[in-house]
Amino acid sequence: MKMKEFLKENERYWADRAEGYCQVNIDELRSNKKLEWIDIIKSNAPVFAWDRRLKVLDIGCGSGFFSIILSCAGYDVTAVDYTEEMLNKAKQNAGDLKDKIKFRRMDAHNLEFDEGEFDLIVTRNLTWNLKDPEKAYKSWYKVLRKGGKMINFDANWYLHLFDEEKRREYESDRKNVELSGMEDHYTCTDIDSMEDLARQVPLSKIKRPSWDKVVLDKIGFKNIKIDQNIWTKTWNEEEKLNYGSTPMFMIIGEK
Template sequence: MELLEQIEDYWTDRAEGYSQVNQEELAGDNRTNWRRELESHFPENRTNETYKILDIGTGPGFFSIILAEAGYSVMAVDYTEAMLEEAKKNAGALAKKITYRQMDAQHLDFADETFDAVVSRNLTWNLEDPAQAYKEWMRVLKKGGVLLNYDANWYHHLFDAEKRAEYEKDREMVTESGLEDHYTCTDIDTMEEIARQVPLSRIGRPQWDQNVLEKLGAEHITVDAEVWKQVWSEVEKVNYHSTPMFGIEAVK
């Protein structure tokens, strides 16, 4: 089976469970925290209704929901049909204000300079060709537009003994805290098999991302290595202590 098919099959099987995670986020402080984080990067003189945002790898729709709720013009894309169905259900009445498209993040079916902003979360690490994805994201971004990507060095523990020890410590802390383990409650064997094949599981980030975006001609690049402190719930902070989320802003 081709790697892209493996990835699609995994996330199809995971769609319902991942959707529950998004529902918990929407019901808690994450909803407000993430909206505040995203909007802090948008221009102050924007008109929300005409500000066009592309949410890539929308999954069960968390970003698209909070952005549509704030009145933005949102296009949500995902490669997995089951994820888009969950995204529509989670959006409820807001689904009418969001356009959904099934699409490969590495090959977008949009014209050049279509969007004012491109946003993504926890996607890049899971791609076969993340550099090609960044190229596409920058292509569809308007001049002066902003790309916001949030990710982490997921699954580096498969290739680094020190990271493995930190990962195991996280699992212990989750158990001791009586929390749900966001790793072991999934099909971890299948996910690790995929993680061993995708390139970013063993590449240091966000330095890699900065280098790629510089080569693509981004005018201004900013990295926030501590964005996780502002947007993660306490449960996430325990689950992912050894893999803190970073944020990247690239202005075209």
């Protein structure tokens, strides 16, 4: 499938999921977990000599969780997403912050910003979903200023489609969630459509974040750091039970 066709199909899927995804973000905003997220991002953000707000780019902002909490924390935030419906939800969730956050519809593979425009890039659960993640990383590197950082949170969300051991772990997660009586975050979505998309993107079948480190180093990122246990600080018990076989990692690169 060509990039243009893929983007259209991807957008349709996420537009359909916007309402449910939005509720997840609303729940996060109401919880104390947002404080842990802010602390993690702040502690890894770049430090410059000037006295001004850091310019932050939230790529694949979804319904606005990162954009909202970072704007509240005093950052100058720009939020981009390819799905118009997600951007509408993000603006709605932002409330009084709507006019402070700059929302743009944009393809993460081809950012339409000036070179060196941002001090910090944040993104969550996006790179696995890209048709050409290496191209996207190059675009992100370009819009970072020298000394700026990218903080990416992601996981091997659909490796179970290609790896038998991961498939068994995934099925075990589903059984454990059922026995617990908690909501299953997979079965409450259109699994068939999501798995169809997942099979079309390269990172579904690649064990990460080792792949990311190699690519970021090749592009020119330096001081690359990986934390494969970041999920222990950011997930609640329901998330840990749902995603036990796909623990979230954090990877940071500096320009």
